[in-house]
Amino acid sequence: MIAEPTLLSRSVQKENSVVDVSSCASVHHVSSERNENRQKTVRGKRKARECSENAKRKHSKSSNGSLGRAENEQLKNGDVEAVTLFEVVSMGRNAMQAVVDDWIDAYTGDRDSALLDLISFFIQCSGCKGMVTAEMFQSKKGTDVMSKMVEDLDEDTGLQYKKFLAFPWILTVTWPLDMDSGEYPLIMSGLYWKRFRSHFCEFVSVLVAQCQNCVIFDGYLLNTLISLLTELSDSRVRAFRHTCTLAAVKLLSALVNVALNLSVSVDNSQRLYEVELAKMASKRASPRLDRIQRKISEIQDRKCEIENMMDAVFKGVFLKRYRDVIPEIRAICMEELTVWMKLYSSVFLNDSYLKYVGWMMHDKQPDVRLKCVLGLQALYQDQSSSKMDLFTIRFKERMISMTLDKDHEVAIQAMRLLMVISQSCEDFLSPDDHKNVFQFVYCSHRPLATTAGEFLYNRLLSNHELSKPRDGASDQERHRELVLARVRALIHFQTENELHQHVLYLVDSLWDSAGALLKDWTGLTSLLLPHTSCQEQALSIAEEAFVIELILASVRQAAEGPPLSGRGAGKKVVNSKEKKLQIDDCTKLTEQFIKVLPELLSKYSEDAEKLTSLLKIPQYFQTDTCDHENSLVSALLAELEAAVDRHTHAGLLEAAARSYQSLCAQDLPWHSLARPSFDRFIKHWTDTLETRLGESLSDGCFTANEDSTLEILSTLKKLNAFNIAQDLSKWSLYELGTRLLDVEIKHGGLPMEVVTVEALRFMCNCVLWKLNTFGEGVTSRESALQQRSQLRAFCEKCYRCLSHAEQLVREQAFICLSDVLIAHNYQLQMWDSSAGTPVLYTPDPKLQKALLSFVVEHVFTSPEQDTHSSKGSECGDGRLEDLHRRRNLLAAYCKLIVHSVLEMSMAAEVFKQYVKYYNDFGDIIKETLNRTRQMDKMESARTLVQCLQQLYLRLKQEQDRGNTCSSRVQTYSSIKELARRFSLTFGWDQIKSRESLAMIHRDSIEFIFKGFVQQSEKHSPPYISYLTILSEFSSKLLKPDKKTIYSYLQKFAGELVINNREESWMPLIYYRTSLMGTAEGEDAISFISSDTNKQPSLSNRSRSPSVKQVNSEGMNSHQLSNVLLNFSSIREQLTSSLVSDKVLRSSDEVDVDTVDIDG
Secondary structure (H helix, E strand, C coil): CCCCCCCCCCCCCCCEEEECCCCCCCCCCCCCCHHHHEEEEEECCCCCCCCCCCCCHHHCCCCCCCHHHHHHHHHHHHCCCCCCCCHHHCCCCHHHHHHHHHHHHHHCCCCCHHHHHHHHHHHHCCCCEEEEEEECCCCCCHHHHHCCCCCECCCCCCEEEEEEEEEEEEEEEEHHHCCCCCCCCCHHHHHHHHHHHHHHHHHHHHHHHHHHCCCHHCCCHHHHHHHHHHHCCCCHHHHHHEEEEEEEHHHHHHHHHHHHHHHHHHHHHHHHHHHHCCCCCCCCHHHHHHHHHHHHHHHHHHHHHHHHHHHHHHHHHHHHHCCCCCCCCCCCHHHHHHCCCCCCCCHHHHHHHHHHCCCCCCCCCCHHHHHHHHHHHHHHHHCCCHHHHHHHHHHHHHHHHHHHCCHHHHHHHHHHHHHHHHHCCCCCCCHHHHHHHHHHHHHHHHHHHHHHHHHHHHHCCCCCHHHHCCCCCCHHHHHHHHHHHHHHHHHHHHHHHHHCHHHHHHHHCCCCCCCHCCCCCCHHHCCCCCCCCCHHHHHHHHHHHHHHHHHHHHHHHHHHHCCEEEEECCCCCCHHHHHHHHHHHHHHHHHHHHHHHHHHHHHCCCHHHHHHHHHCHHHCCCHHHHCHHCCCCCCCCHHHHHHHHHCCCHHHHHHHHHHHHHHCCCCCCCCHHHHHHHHHHHHHHHHHHHHHHHHHHHCCCCCCCCHHHHHHHHHHHHHHHHHHHHHHHHHHHHHHHHHHHHHHHHHCCHHHHHHHHHHHHHHHHHHHHHHHCCCCCEECHHHHHHHHHHHHHHHHHHHHHCCCCCCCHHHHHHHHHHHHHHHHHHHHHHHHHHHHHCCCCCHHHHHHHHHHHHHHHCCCCCCCCCCCCCCCCCHHHHHHHHHHHHHHHHHHHHHHHHHHCCCHHHHHHHHEEEEEECHHHHHHHHHHHHHHHCCCCCHHHHHHHHHHHHHHHHHHHHHCCCCEEEEEECCHHHHHHHHHHHCCCCCCCCCHHHHHHHHHHHHHHHCCCCCCCCCCCCCCCCCCCHHHHHHHHHHHCHHHHHHHHHHHHHHHHCHHHHHHCCHHHHHHHHHHHHHHHHCCHHHHHHHCCCCCCCCCCCCCCCCCCCHHHHHHHHCCCHHHHHHHCCHHHHHHHHHHHHCCCCCCCCCCCCCCCCCCCCC
């Protein structure tokens, strides 16, 4: 709405003057006519300035009159000439001083003309494309003036106008109607307009600063300006209200600076008066005292006048606008109010003004709340808290609760506010308040967590009481005592919160503020090693465990850095500086732990939990930049080997395997030492397992004693843990596992734990490594056949285990089958044809059926528990674990369908449970449904139809037999609800689902009327009630498709049957009602899906552009009719039936309300 600016008319008359204030977004247009008019206007304005404000303006007289210096500066820089104040201010801050000086020159010569220019400037800055008419207020009566204070619409001209008093003028601003909906400079996007805002604010400030010595006290300038801004800030037009509110509050801020300068002048004069008064009577000059006293009185009068102006702006603008409907205006008011409080605390920093900040902390907009919090931070940091005691007590709870603000930035700044207040007022927060606030170190938003971590560090870890040294202690002992005190403070905090599993998040929160402590690995490890100090400083077992977790978390943080899982949307991009710091930290920790880690591993060799944490540290070593003696590396490898040889804990073995994987990397200098050690104990375990199996497996039976069984089990666990991390195929481990499973399958007798936890998983890992490495080189047909035979044999063994007596065996076999089949499918998708022959394997039907039966029996259990009725019930730990296990099994089966390992139709049994087990598995089933629809929307729709028809037929069979429906048979209402849920998954894009929805109706109609013969049948089809279920999908059809479906229904049912009103044909009436969109009485309406009424009406969408597009690019109405009628051909080849040619009725438009039906 910002148009090209036109020349301001300078022909000001005493009675009436008119100014054109059309504003502009560009300042680059200039004309000779503009220059000529301008020169005429400003002629004769060069004159001496008796009231000049400073020496600079005295010696910088203009040669071109008003705005001349600003133009000259711009022209020197090669810019175009600017004429209006709006144009010059838009150019930038370099010309701001000259702009104001020139305007003051013009004001001194002709104040009415210059003031009208200033008024026009504010109107232009509001983006107004209108006119300002000024009438001199001289002899008007009060009632006549008040009658002119209006803002209304002129119906004759179609213009809006506002008439108001800006003494000594009555101003009338006229603007077009479109200004309310357009943009204006303060809200326009782009760097140019952002700079304009700052230039606008600076202009107001510089104007007051340059006029502060005489011009603003003439009783004319500021009175008129305040009247103008007060009236326009009360306008119904947002542009006026926003711009003039900003100008008014900036004006008040500038007046605050003037008042401060006057206060300084009063203080200086008062001290000068006191010095003169202290002189002896003989040396005292009475005239000088009188002059000083008069000067003090004059300055105080000016200060009082300024404060009166400030009060007028505050009451006339702020009190009306701080509750404005526009959040930007409210934010401006709050931001400037806190500035006034900080600068001029003697007037503004009291409860009368603070209450507005407290009230607006409850604002609905986060920007307003943020301005309040930021302003309060500045006030509390300014050591002014003594004047805010009542405010602090009154709004304490609100300030604490704002740490839970839904806007993260507000919550962060609220946390900083509490931190600032606590620094100046120790007892502001109670111990319970501190406890609640400090728990934010565990929140998911990292900036808020780090702010809470900084608060925690300042409050607990940087306490001066912690750093009190012991008398006679050395520097090393003092450092150790300080580290110990801080660690115990952290332990106390961790114990109080009872969140011992979140040390990693605590370290991440403290990393920015307490990095020096967390990176002090020398000090932290010294707490775990034997020390000669007194026994009182010794750590307890729990404290040692915490210190080890703290060390591990700090090592991980230094090596990998943020964000953690759950903190941050993605991986952080690390710059070169951060990367260098990360490398330096990794080098430092490597140099420290390569020395002390063997000693720590030896000390805690019997404690599996602590040993597990310590064994993870070598994963973060920076070995390529460190040059250490082989003895240190050998000592570490010896302790690693001793740890894995002594323990069989799964977590410990996994940590050791990952550490060996890092140490044995080919490109690292420690490979020559770590690899032989790794190969040595793997060979030892392989030989041990082979020997024990040879002794225990005789005549196809397992005959090992208890000791041999335990040794076989422990060796399997170790090999399995290391086989996950690295490929151990060269030791032929698959054959050892095959011997165990063959015995179990044929004769049984193996301990259950060996079979479930280890043997099956052991063989699965071997097969996965084979699939992963197969194809790295050129493969032959023989190798592919051999690999397929191994894969088929493993799947056959898992199939046998699916019927095992033990549930753990069955579940492990199912998981192994899922993993292997998905990995094989992925290998086929990524196979490079140049690598040779791939491994081709397809699960046979019996295996697929076994997988489906397993899911039905093991996942969808406890059918009597309806998830809706148990929604609010408390679940014990056992039930949660069982639910987690069942969810994993269902997810594994759904992945088989999504990855096309199993046919999509096998998802029907899963989709049947969507409503019944919605709370437990609804998210998994819905995601599976969406994925299958992305793969093949037609096949996915057929699966839904198959699901509903199977449920319906099963219910029908139970009813025909006269049996009471069991808990495993879903009721009619539940099937109808399932259909409604299925229809909701199609979303609101009816165009995308048009084809599949038509197929659902087509197949269902054929299912219902199968074998039904028109005219000869008096009874309704046996499955006629299925039409009520089908009606749930009618709301998703487009209007032309509904007509086509209705015609297709008529072809099967016939005209006589479709109008039958007998009770047996009521479902047909319900279905027809859902298609035609008209009610057939209250009974019919009650059977229509409740979801239908939520759909937007299609009666006025006959020319919808979206429908035109789909008809021109995809399937038109005639083609949809062919899809419905030519059922057999679509079964053979769907695409060929959809590309049948049909000339549209118009080359440009398609009437989607008309559908052609082939007879």
